[in-house]
Amino acid sequence: MKRLTERLENGVINVKYASQHETAIHRLVTIEDILGDEYDLDRLRELAEADREGRIQVKPKMLKCPRCGSTHLAQRVDGACYYCFDCGAHIVPNEVEATIATNKEEI
Numbered sequence: 153m154k155r156l157t158e159r160l161e162n163g164v165i166n167v168k169y170a171s172q173h174e175t176a177i178h179r180l181v182t183i184e185d186i187l188g189d190e191y192d193l194d195r196l197r198e199l200a201e202a203d204r205e206g207r208i209q210v211k212p213k214m215l216k217c218p219r220c221g222s223t224h225l226a227q228r229v230d231g232a233c234y235y236c237f238d239c240g241a242h243i244v245p246n247e248v249e250a251t252i253a254t255n256k257e258e259i
């Protein structure tokens with residue numbers, strides 16, 4: 153996605169109205185919808201720099217069996233429940249806990 157603004161050397165901000173179908177305000181609303189009601193621009197800058205430098209890794213969310221703690225779950229084709237390969241439990245989706253993988257064995 154291309155940026156809609158540029159900051160000129162003299163400090164003037166140029167908004168590219170003519171070349172974009174989207175306005176800068178629409179883009180800002182989209183960005184703020186993603187970020188939520190509170191955000192820290194210094195933290196966003198730090199995260200963006202880290203991402204550009206390849207220092208960011210998004211770990212997949214793992215589903216955890218509430219009975220035995222295993223992350224070896226499979227969802228039934230119809231989505232009605234999950235099956236735990238370790239304890240054999242059938243678990244309804246609202247009982248499955250989301251957890252974040254903490255080491256390579258869990259990924």
Ligand SMILES: [Zn+2]
Pocket residue numbers: 217218219220221222236237238239240241
């Ligand atoms: Zn289990």
